[in-house]
Amino acid sequence: MAALVNRRTVISGFILLALVFPFLTKNSYVLHILTLAFIWMIAVYGLNLLAGYTGYLSLAHAGFFAIGAYSLGILTVKVGMNYWLAFLSSLIITCILGLLIGLIALRTKEHFFAIYTLCVGYIIYLVIDKWDGLTGGVRGLIGIPVPAGVGPLSFEEPQSQYYLILFFLLLTVLMVYRIVHSLSGRTFIAIRNSEELAKTLGIATMKNKLMVFVLSTLFAGLAGVLYASFIRFIGPDIGYITITFDLLMYLLVGGIGTLAGPIVGTILIVWVSQSLQFLQDFRMLIFGPLLTLLIIFYPRGIIGAFYEWKIKRQEKKRMRALIKKHKDAEFSDANSVPDKKVKEG
């Protein structure tokens, strides 16, 4: 129970920190980077649901991120649709495409799935890059509007954008938290452990995988939509494989298949990247080997390593308690009654 209270405090503390952060810094650049990190986190959560909890490594997520971003860009700039209507439509478009691609992609497994999604991601990138008439090709789309005001709220200022995106991030985390801690989440984990076993436990694996896949593309799309109206310019590069690899790195460093992983990993890598800015294009000289070393030595990232340490500590405590109990039992026989026979169910 103490641990729960403890965790609650930590979470509340972080949310509070995120809420007051714009007042703590006058540096608009820092705020800009942090807002961008929030956007990546949303996409990473999507990837985490699929790769971390269900065991399907999708390499097409930059593609879905780009689909979300371009849908919004095209609908607002070219079609001139109402912002929030375009926002919603973009998410729906991403989900529909996710559903169609998922229907086929999820028939494949493991390596085939990774390669298949890698190719799907590349197709999405190529289409965006070549379909000049629709996407603006290599020139990209300029002048995407900021989110339209809702009632008294306006999102013109960087601060208000920060809060809007923080809101969506918290919503994402809440959703993922609730899903992971539910029968649905257990179902996904069962599929990750062994699809064959899951099936014989009566789980409709295809249906469940498809749900995760679509949900995961929804988050990627949401991140893309937010990105488009935050940066207000998009080019084909946002759909390129390097973005998928970035997302993957955030996830792995933080901890794949953990709830806090996406936040920890993204913040850390974005922060380190900023401090290593002189490296720019060469940051992969550090992050590439880091990714490889992590997967060899700490496959569940920072958060995973932390949990392992905590479990080991608890284990030690338990052992100590057990030894103490045994010592006590030597004095009084009260504790040494043999275990009761298992009662009939």
Place this chain on the structure above:
Amino acid sequence: MDILSQQLFNGLTIGSVYSLVALGLTLVYGILHIPNFAHGAMYMLGAYVTLTMMLLWGIHYWLAMAVSVLVVGLLSVLMERLVFHPLRNAPPIHDKIAAIGILLFLEALAQLIWGADYRSMGTPYGEVINLFGLTVTMQRVLINVGAVVVMLLLYLFLKKTMVGSTIIAMAQNREGAHLVGINTNKVAMLTFLISGGLAAIAASLAAPINLVFPGMGHLVILKAFVIIILGGMGSIPGAILGGYILGFSESLGATYLSNDYKDIIAFLLLVIILSFRPKGLFAREGF
């Protein structure tokens, strides 16, 4: 007719390169069941090493290629030892991610050493010749001949030598190979050596007709994956055949469909294949 035969020759040339890259990929997959995403980086490094040897030390093309084969081959072995070997019992998602990590590192490294510029590689075989009524450069002929020679050598090595047959044996049954006393570690290292060498040859042959840049391996590796899925993951004849099929479809597609979208052909092919055969074209039904 003229355009057609010209395009068929082009297809043959591209196909030769694809086949060589896919061969290395399929060998590694057959032995270790690793989809080696870093193979594209090996290809890229192969081109750079050859280029550097030629520019820096003025070594002859063929000698530079030999050095490149050695360097990339050894690098590939190093990769197996340091990364894939420790991960041999890990869940399948891990070695893919590790391979991606290596790929990102090597690309950044290449950019650090050689810069991000597109470079072209000179060749002593730039002259234009007339071949059965086709006007082609000598280099393109070399690519085709070179690829066939390498494939024949590989075939002879795998079929006619003891060491080669252990590779085949291990590809068919890893546990079994271990039981009959094959040193699986050595075979794995040897396979990576060959795989890296093949990538270096392919890149060195193709570089004079393409450009050399840090990201040059991306498309090639993706297409090589398409090819080995087309030809059956782990299958050697499948990789060769698949390489040529893709080469032809691309060069014909570029001429008769759209040059802009020619790179999509491979991926559409893959998407279609996996839609109907989720385990690849020539997957065997297992128990």
Place this chain on the structure above:
Amino acid sequence: MFLETKALTKQFGGLIAVNDVSFSLEKGKINAIIGPNGAGKSTFFNLVSGSHSPTSGQVIFKDQNITKLPPNKIAELGIARTFQTTNLFEQSTVLDNVIVGHRLRTNSTLLDAVLRTKRFKREESKCKEKAIEVLDFVGLTAVSDQLASNITQEEKKRVAFALALATDPEVVFLDEPAAGINPDETEGLAELMKKMVDRGITVCLIEHKMQMIMKLADKIMVLNYGEKIAEGTPEEIMNNQMVIEAYLGGSASA
């Protein structure tokens, strides 16, 4: 007829793994399938549980043809199975591992999970109760809070049983439940199977340990090279000439 197979056949390429096997389970009894290695026992299980679809023949469960049904539908009908090795989620507790076993009897969706609806709460506790109940049944209450990575081999076998039982099955197929555990523990698992039968669950198992089978089973089918060569009570099987030949001439797994 409770559960029966009619002329069930499975071919892999040129190899016939199961050939024309007709067999019916005795309801509420312990049924066993024995045979040398590679006799097609596991394939037979895979056919009945829907993991493989047969080349020809039928599987009938309570007058319903289930031959073409996918494994999850078959599980829903009340047919559960275990595997020789069960992959548990090692970083999770035993209880957490078993809860998902009752998932097929629930309907809550992602939306229920996100909105924490009444149905969600009801079904979450229902699954948890079920898991506690079956863990108690298989005698694992004491370790239910431990991580799956910390329990013994024999306890893992029991968790596999618990998972199967959590699906509320009428019949349970057990694939070599006693493989890799010692004689004392085997005895314990045999007790557990009897307990399952007492509770009205039909049991069908594949086993190599002959002594255990002869003591335990009510009905035995013997497979050899994919074909049924004998069927009957333990006494009948022990005196069957073909069975003796198959075992003496075949592998030494008896």
